[in-house]
Amino acid sequence: MPIKFEVNGKPVEVEVEPRLTLADCLRHHLRLTGTHVGCEHGVCGSCTVLVDGVAVRSCLMLAVQAEGAKVVTVEGLSLEDGLTPLQASFRKHHALQCGFCTPGMITTAHALLSEEPDCDADRVREVLSGNICRCTGYISIVEAVLDARAAYQRDGKGA
Amino acid sequence: MRTVNSFVGQPIERLEDLRFVRGRGQYVDDLARQDMLHAAILRSSVGHGRIRSIDVSRARDLPGVHLVITAADLGNPTPRVPMRLQPMPEFEAFGQPVMARDKVRYVGEALALVLADSAAVAEDALGVIEVDIEPLPAVWNWQIAAKNQTLLFEDKGSNTTMKFRAVLGDAAAAFKDAPYTRRERFSTQRHTALPMEPRGVLAEWDAAQGRLTVWGAAKVLFANRRILAKEMGLAEDAIEMVENDVGGGFGARGEFYPEDFLIPFAARHCCRPVKWTEDRREHLMTINHAREAACDVEIACERDGTILGLRGHAFVDMGAYMRTNGAVGARNVAQFMSGPYRVPNIDIDVALLLTNKTPVGTYRGPGRFETDFFRERLFDMVARDLGIDQVEFRRRNLVGEAEMPYTVATITPFESKDELDSGDYQVTLDRCLSEIGWAEKTAKFKGKLVDGRYHGLAVCCFIEGGAAGPKESARLKLESDGTLTVYIGSSGVGQGLETAFAQITADAMEMPMDRINNVFHGSTAYVSDGYGAYHSRSIVMGGSAILDAATKLRAAMCAEAARRLNCGAAEVVLGDGRANGPDGKSVSWAELALEPISVEGAFLNKKHTWAYGAHAAHVAVDPKTGHVALIDYVAVENCGRMINPLTLKGQLVGAVVQGLGGAFLEHLVYDENGQLLTGSLADYLVPTASDFPKIRGYVMESHPSPINPLGAKGAGEGGIISVGGVIANAVADALRSFGVEPRDLPLSPSRVWQLVQDARKARSVH
Numbered sequence: 038m039p040i041k042f043e044v045n046g047k048p049v050e051v052e053v054e055p056r057l058t059l060a061d062c063l064r065h066h067l068r069l070t071g072t073h074v075g076c077e078h079g080v081c082g083s084c085t086v087l088v089d090g091v092a093v094r095s096c097l098m099l100a101v102q103a104e105g106a107k108v109v110t111v112e113g114l115s116l117e118d119g120l121t122p123l124q125a126s127f128r129k130h131h132a133l134q135c136g137f138c139t140p141g142m143i144t145t146a147h148a149l150l151s152e153e154p155d156c157d158a159d160r161v162r163e164v165l166s167g168n169i170c171r172c173t174g175y176i177s178i179v180e181a182v183l184d185a186r187a188a189y190q191r192d193g194k195g196a
Numbered sequence: 197m198r199t200v201n202s203f204v205g206q207p208i209e210r211l212e213d214l215r216f217v218r219g220r221g222q223y224v225d226d227l228a229r230q231d232m233l234h235a236a237i238l239r240s241s242v243g244h245g246r247i248r249s250i251d252v253s254r255a256r257d258l259p260g261v262h263l264v265i266t267a268a269d270l271g272n273p274t275p276r277v278p279m280r281l282q283p284m285p286e287f288e289a290f291g292q293p294v295m296a297r298d299k300v301r302y303v304g305e306a307l308a309l310v311l312a313d314s315a316a317v318a319e320d321a322l323g324v325i326e327v328d329i330e331p332l333p334a335v336w337n338w339q340i341a342a343k344n345q346t347l348l349f350e351d352k353g354s355n356t357t358m359k360f361r362a363v364l365g366d367a368a369a370a371f372k373d374a375p376y377t378r379r380e381r382f383s384t385q386r387h388t389a390l391p392m393e394p395r396g397v398l399a400e401w402d403a404a405q406g407r408l409t410v411w412g413a414a415k416v417l418f419a420n421r422r423i424l425a426k427e428m429g430l431a432e433d434a435i436e437m438v439e440n441d442v443g444g445g446f447g448a449r450g451e452f453y454p455e456d457f458l459i460p461f462a463a464r465h466c467c468r469p470v471k472w473t474e475d476r477r478e479h480l481m482t483i484n485h486a487r488e489a490a491c492d493v494e495i496a497c498e499r500d501g502t503i504l505g506l507r508g509h510a511f512v513d514m515g516a517y518m519r520t521n522g523a524v525g526a527r528n529v530a531q532f533m534s535g536p537y538r539v540p541n542i543d544i545d546v547a548l549l550l551t552n553k554t555p556v557g558t559y560r561g562p563g564r565f566e567t568d569f570f571r572e573r574l575f576d577m578v579a580r581d582l583g584i585d586q587v588e589f590r591r592r593n594l595v596g597e598a599e600m601p602y603t604v605a606t607i608t609p610f611e612s613k614d615e616l617d618s619g620d621y622q623v624t625l626d627r628c629l630s631e632i633g634w635a636e637k638t639a640k641f642k643g644k645l646v647d648g649r650y651h652g653l654a655v656c657c658f659i660e661g662g663a664a665g666p667k668e669s670a671r672l673k674l675e676s677d678g679t680l681t682v683y684i685g686s687s688g689v690g691q692g693l694e695t696a697f698a699q700i701t702a703d704a705m706e707m708p709m710d711r712i713n714n715v716f717h718g719s720t721a722y723v724s725d726g727y728g729a730y731h732s733r734s735i736v737m738g739g740s741a742i743l744d745a746a747t748k749l750r751a752a753m754c755a756e757a758a759r760r761l762n763c764g765a766a767e768v769v770l771g772d773g774r775a776n777g778p779d780g781k782s783v784s785w786a787e788l789a790l791e792p793i794s795v796e797g798a799f800l801n802k803k804h805t806w807a808y809g810a811h812a813a814h815v816a817v818d819p820k821t822g823h824v825a826l827i828d829y830v831a832v833e834n835c836g837r838m839i840n841p842l843t844l845k846g847q848l849v850g851a852v853v854q855g856l857g858g859a860f861l862e863h864l865v866y867d868e869n870g871q872l873l874t875g876s877l878a879d880y881l882v883p884t885a886s887d888f889p890k891i892r893g894y895v896m897e898s899h900p901s902p903i904n905p906l907g908a909k910g911a912g913e914g915g916i917i918s919v920g921g922v923i924a925n926a927v928a929d930a931l932r933s934f935g936v937e938p939r940d941l942p943l944s945p946s947r948v949w950q951l952v953q954d955a956r957k958a959r960s961v962h
Contacts, residue, residue, distance in 0.1 A: 056316065070226035071219020073443075075392050076476040080877035083392060111219035124217035128209050131846045135690025136216025137392040137443030143217060158889070165885040169877070171392045171444050172690060173846060174853030175885040 042103045044069065045113030053100045059093075060084040062100035063110060071111040071140045075169070082168030085141040086110050092148035111140035114147055122188030123147060123181075132181035134172030141168050146182045154189035201706055203699035205897075207842035208709070210695040212441075212688075221441040224396040224412030229469035232398075233262055235459060236318035237472070238308040238325050239481065240300040243336065243552040243870020244348070245329040247298055252308055254324040260317035263466050264325070265309045267297035270461070275427040277452055280419050280520040282527065282610045290349060290357050292517035292555060294427075294454040300329060301348050301516035302554050303872050304481030306454050311462055311470060334552045334870030338490070338513040341549040348516060348550045355550040357518055362530035362605035367543035370505035374496035378581060379508075380574055383940045384566040384920060386488035386513065387862035388480070389559040390882060391689075393443020395483065396473040397455055399463035406434055410460055413437040414718065415450025415687050416728040421720050423452050424460060439718025445689030446854070447558035447730065448484045451520045455482075477875045484522075484557030485864055488513035489529055489566040493544070495574055501584045503593050505541035506533055510567075514548050515555035521730075522556050523548060523610075528563025531607045531614065533571050536621050536659045536808055537593040542605040552870035558730065560851060561913040564658070565858060565920055569941060572656040572921030576928060577937060586925075587629065590657055594621040616659060616806045617909075618899045624832045625657055628810035631894055632830040637814055643932050649816035649825070652930025656811050656922040660833070662732030662910015663805040663903070669723040670741035672701065672749045673794040678773060678786030679713040680705060685726020686738030687718040691912060692843040693734055699839055700739045700906070704746035706771060723796060732807070732910025735839055737799055740904045745797025752795055756788045805901040805909035809833035811852070811918035815926040819934070822949030824860065824927055826888050833914040834896040837907035841895055844911055848893035851915025857883045858916070859923040860942050935959070 041050050044067060051066050058077075063069045063086065072095060075083035079097040086095045087109040114121065120128065123146060133139040142165065149156060149164045156164075161182045162175070170178060215221050252264040267274050276291035295306045308325055312318035333346045340346070341355040348355055371377060398411040408430060413420055417437040425432045442449065455472060463470040474482065493508035510533075512526040530546040579589035595602045601615040629635075634655070641651035671683035682701050686693060694715040702709040716722050717738075718729075727737065750770055757775035758765040760783050767778045776782040814828040831852050838844055861881040865873045874880040893915065900907025924938040927948065934955040940947070 054316070064226070065228070068228075069219075070222070073223070073393070074225070075394065076877050078476065078876055078878065081392065081476075115218035115220075120214070120217060127217050128213040131210070131842045133213060133216055134692065134843075134846060134850065135392065135442060135444040136212065136221045137223065137690070139216050140219045143219075162886040162889060166887075167884075169392065169882060169884060171390055171446070171854065171882065172850045174850040174883070174888070174891055176849055176853075176889075176891055177846065179885060179889075 038101060040101055040104045042105060043107045045109055051100065055099065055101055057100045058096050059098040059100045059103050060095035063095060069110050069112055073137055073140055075137065082145060083138050083141040085144045085168065087144055087148055092145050111143050114143060123185040126181040126185040130177045130181035130184065132173060132178040138168060138170045142170065142178055150182070150186060150189040154186055158183060201703040203702045203709055205838050208695055208699055208840055210692050210843065211698060212692065212694050223393050223441050223443055224398055225473045227398050227411055227440065229398065229400055232469040232471055233311045233313065233466065234315040234318050235462060235470050235472035236310050236315060236322050237306050238322045239478065240296065240303055240305045240307055242300055242329045242331055243303050243334040244332040245300050246332060247296060247300060248328040248330055250307055251326040255310060255321040258317065258321045258324065260313040261310060261321045263311040263462065264321070265462060266307065267293065267295040270295060275457055277454060277519055278423055279518060280416065280452065282523040284610055286358055287518045289352060290518040290550065292454060292519060294457045302552050303870060304554055306458065309458050309462060311466060334868065336552060336866050336868050336870045338511050338549040338551060341551050348552065356547050357514065357550060358523065358548045359545050360527055360530050360607050361545040362607050363543055364605040365541035367505045367507040367541040370541035371496045371507060374504050375499050376497045376582065377494055378578055379494040380577065381490065381492050381939060382570045382573055383490035384487050384569055385941050386485050386864040387858050388483060388485050388864060389446035389448035391444030391446060391449045394474045394476060394479050395449060396471065397459040398469065398471040399460040400469040401464040401467055403467050408435045408460055408464065409438065410435065411438045411440055413450065414439050414442045414689055415445055415730060417687065417718055417720050418685065418726045418728065420452045420456060424457065427457055428460065437720045439687055442689045445729065446560045447562060449689065450687065451484060451557055476877060480875050480880055481554055481872050484519060485515060485554045486525060486556050486559035486562065487566055487858065491570050493570060493574065495578055497578060497582065499582060501579065501582055501589045501592050503537060503539050506539050507543040510544060510546035512546060512548055513551050513553065515551060515553040517555040519555040519557050521558045524558050525556065525562040527607055527612065529567045531605050531612065532564055533567045534604060535568060535571055536595055536657045538595050553866055560854065561917040564917045565855065568656065568658055568917050569920035569924060573924055573939065576654065576925045587655060590625065591622065594657060614804060617803065617901055617903055619806065619808045619834060620899065621657060621808050624809040624834050624896060627894060627896060628655060628812050628830055628832040631832065631892065632812040632814065632828060634812065641814065643929055649818050650930040651814065651816050652926040652928065653814050654812065654922045654925030654929055656918040656925065658809060658914060658917040660732060660807040660910060660914035660917060661804045662807060663736040663801060664731035664733045665801040667725065667798055667800050668727055668737035668741040669725050669796060669798050670738060670745045671723050671794060671796045672745040673792055674749065674753065674785060674789040675713065675792050676786060676789045678784060678789065679711045680707065681713055682715040682742065683722035684715065684717045684738045685723045685728065686734040687729035689729055691847065693717055696735055696839045696843065697738060697742060700742050701746065704743050732912050736805055736904050736906060736908045736910055737801065739839065739906045739908060740799035741797050743905050744799055745795055748795040748797055749793065752793050753788055756793065757783055799904065801904065803903045805836065805903060807833055807835040807909040807911055807914050809914055811922045813922045813926040815923065815930055817927060817930040817948060819952045822945035822952065824943060824948060826856065829891045831915055832894045832896060834898060835911040836899060836901040836909035838895060838897045839908060844895045845893045847912040848895060848915040849891050851913065852891050852893065852919060853883050853888055855916035855919025856888050858941065859920045860944065863942055
C-alpha cells in the first residue's frame with residue numbers, strides 16, 4: 038500500500054507491504070542506512086529514530102503507521118560537513134567504538150537534550166539504559182551527553 | 197621508533213568517528229547489489245536427534261522463492277568447518293558440517309536455506325518446510341557428556357574430543373611434603389560476546405571471470421579465504437574477501453561459520469548476488485558461545501603464603517562441534533591458571549567435552565576470564581586460611597621484574613611453550629590500590645555492615661597475552677598528490693585501528709596525519725598476506741609491519757629523489773613534504789610519486805607480548821535481596837608503549853563492563869532437552885547504562901615490549917580478564933561474617949541470596 042510521510046524534512050512516498058517495519062522501510066526502501074537494526078524486538082535501541090519529535094524504536098513500528106508523520110533519522114541530525122555539538126562531544130569523549138549503536142544513542146540523546154537540556158547524570162543514564170552498547174561500557178557516552186548539554190541550553194537545539 | 201613527530205602516545209580523536217556519528221558507516225547489511233536475492237536459514241528446534249525427513253516442496257512452490265538448498269545439495273560428504281587454531285588430526289572428525297544431514301546436535305543447527313526475492317518471503321518459506329526429527333536424549337551439560345552414555349558422535353566412542361595437560365616442574369613432589377594444601381571446585385557459566393551488529397554475508401559470483409566476492413568478512417579474512425577456496429574448489433586468488441565496517445567482534449565475529457560457506461555457495465549456484473543477515477534469536481543460537489568451564493583444583497603453599505604448586509582437573513563444555521578456534525579457551529584455562537604469579541610446579545589437565553549446545557569459540561580473554569576467576573577465588577580462601585592479608589599474599593607470589601622472561605607451563609599434546617616478556621607487576625598493583633583508596637576503604641567499609649548493606653573489597657592481578665604470530669603485512673603507497681595510503685592485513689572490528697595506524701605511519705614517515713588519506717584494513721586485495729585481528733595482535737603486529745614498510749618507502753623515496761637531484765641516495769634527507777638534496781635543491785613528495793611508489797613491509801614474530809595490571813572492586817551486598825551494588829571499580833593496565841591513550845582506556849573500560857555482564861548477568865541457559873531458553877535480549881541480559889555507573893580505567897606506560905620494534909603489547913582483553921574473580925572476591929569479603937564463599941558465576945541476586953540462606957542454615961546446624 039502507498040504511504041506518505043516526511044523524512045528529514047523531505048516528503049516521501051513509498052509503496053510498502055503492511056508488515057514492513059519503519060526500520061526496514063528507512064534502510065532498504067529509502068536507503069537511509071544510518072538507522073541500524075540490532076535485535077528486531079525493541080530491546081537494543083540501535084534503530085531509534087524521532088517520530089514527531091519523540092524517540093521511537095523503528096523496528097517496533099510499522100512503516101504504514103508513519104503515514105503523515107515527521108520522521109528524523111541520524112542523517113537528519115547531521116551536517117553535510119563537520120559535526121554537530123552532540124556528535125563532536127561523542128568523538129571528544131570516545132563515546133563510540135564500533136559505531137553500530139551510535140546512531141541510536143545520538144537520536145535518543147538528542148530527544149532527551151531537546152526536552153531536558155538541564156538533565157543530570159542519573160537522568161541521562163536512565164534514558165540511555167534503553168540503548169545497548171557492547172563496546173564502551175557507557176561511561177564515556179554519559180560524559181559525552183552531559184558535555185553536550187550546553188549546546189542545547191544556549192539556543193534550544195543542538196543540531 | 198623515530199621521535200620527530202609524536203602522534204604515537206597522544207589521545208588523538210578517532211578518524212572513523214567522523215562517519216560513525218553521522219550514520220555514514222557502512223556495515224554489511226547496508227549493502228545492496230542489483231538482482232540480489234535474500235537468504236534465510238531453517239534451524240533445528242531439536243537439541244539432539246536423527247533427521248528422518250526434510251520436505252521443502254511447499255517452500256519451493258511459494259511465489260518469490262528461487263531456491264531451497266538442503267545438505268543433499270551440498271555433495272557427500274558435507275563440507276565441514278575446519279579448525280583454524282590447534283588444527284590437530286584428533287579434532288577433524290568433530291568438525292561442524294555446514295548443514296545437518298543425518299543428525300542434529302544443537303538447537304540452531306542449519307537444516308535448509310531458502311533464497312527469495314525478499315528476506316520476508318524467504319522467512320515465510322521457512323515456515324512451510326516440514327521437518328521430521330526423531331529426538332535423542334540430550335547431552336545438556338558436561339557432566340552428562342563425561343559419562344559417555346549418550347554420544348554425539350556414536351562412532352567415536354566418547355564425547356571427550358581431547359585432553360590438554362599443562363605441566364611445569366614436579367607437582368607431585370611439591371604436594372607430597374607441602375605444609376598447607378586446599379582443594380576447591382569452581383565453575384563459570386556459558387555466555388557470549390554479543391557484538392551489536394548481527395552477522396551477515398553478501399556474496400556475488402562473476403561467472404564470466406570465475407571470481408567470487410564476499411562482503412561481511414571480518415577478523416581473519418585470509419584464513420577464511422583459504423577455507424572457502426578449498427571447500428568451493430576455487431583458487432584463493434579467485435576470491436576477494438571484503439571487510440566493511442564491523443559492529444564489534446570480541447573474538448566471536450569473523451570466524452568461519454557455516455553461513456560463510458552456504459551464502460557464497462548459493463550465490464554461485466544461482467548466479468545471483470545473495471545476502472543473508474541473521475536476526476538476534478539466530479545470533480544467540482549460532483554465534484560461538486564461550487566461558488562454560490569448571491575445575492577441581494588444589495593448591496600447595498608454605499605457611500608464609502609462598503605458592504608451591506597447583507594441580508587438578510578442568511572441564512570445558514565445547515558444545516556440539518569443534519569449531520575454528522574452539523580449543524583456545526580450554527588451552528588457556530590450563531596453561532594460564534598461574535596468571536602473573538610464580539607457581540613453580542603445575543600439573544593441570546583439561547578435558548574438552550561435547551554437549552548438545554551451540555559450539556564454542558573465543559570470546560575476549562578466552563579461558564583467562566574463567567581461569568582467573570578460579571585462581572583468584574582460591575587465593576582469597578588460602579590467604580584467609582593462612583592469616584595473610586589478601587594483598588600481601590599476591591605481592592609475595594607475583595613474578596618479579598628480575599625473573600623476566602619467565603617461563604610458564606607447557607601445554608601438550610599440541611605443544612605450546614610460552615614466557616612472560618617484561619614488566620613490574622607490583623607497580624600496577626600499587627597504582628590500583630592507591631586509585632581505589634584501598635587503605636581508607638579498608639578502614640571504613642571492608643567486611644562491614646554500612647547503610648543496611650554489607651560492603652566488600654577485593655583486588656586481583658592479571659596478565660594479557662598478545663601479538664600472535666606468525667606475521668602481518670602492510671603496504672604504504674605514496675600517491676601522486678604527495679599523500680600516503682596505508683593498506684594493512686590487520687582487521688578492524690570497531691577498535692579504532694584506522695586512527696592508531698595513521699598515528700604510527702605519520703610518526704614513522706615524519707609527516708602530518710592529515711596527509712594520510714586513508715587506512716584500508718581487512719581486504720584480501722590490499723596486501724599479499726594477512727593474519728587479522730585476534731589475540732590482541734593488530735596494533736603490535738600491524739604497527740610493526742608498518743614500521744618495516746615505512747623504512748622501505750623512505751629508501752625508495754630517497755632513491756627516486758637521488759635520481760632527480762643527481763646525488764647519492766644517502767645524501768637525501770626526507771622531511772616536510774620534500775626530499776632535500778645536499779646542495780639546497782629539493783623535490784616535493786608529489787613530484788617523487790608521478791608514478792605512485794608502493795612498497796610492502798612485514799613483521800614476523802613467534803613470541804607473545806604480555807600486558808599486565810590489576811583490578812579492584814568495592815561492592816555493597818543487600819543480604820535480604822541478594823542484590824550486589826558496584827560502588828567503585830578500578831582497572832589499571834600497562835601495555836608497554838601506548839599508541840593512543842584515549843582508545844586504550846576505551847578498550848579497558850569497555851572490557852570491564854562486558855566482564856561485569858559475565859560476573860552478574862549473562863547466562864545462556866539450556867534445559868534438559870538441550871533447548872536454549874535465553875533466545876532474546878529480554879532473556880539474555882547485558883549491562884545497560886544504569887547498571888554500573890562508576891568504572892575507572894587507568895593506563896600506564898613503561899617496560900616496552902622487547903620483542904617488537906614498536907615496544908607495544910597487545911591490549912583490549914585486560915579489562916575483562918579479572919572481572920569475575922575480583923567481583924566474586926569482593927562479594928565473599930562483604931559476606932565474610934556469614935562465611936559465604938561464591939564458587940560459581942554468575943552472581944545473580946537469586947544466587948547470592950541463596951548463598952546467604954545456605955550459610956545461615958549451615959551456621960544454625962553446627
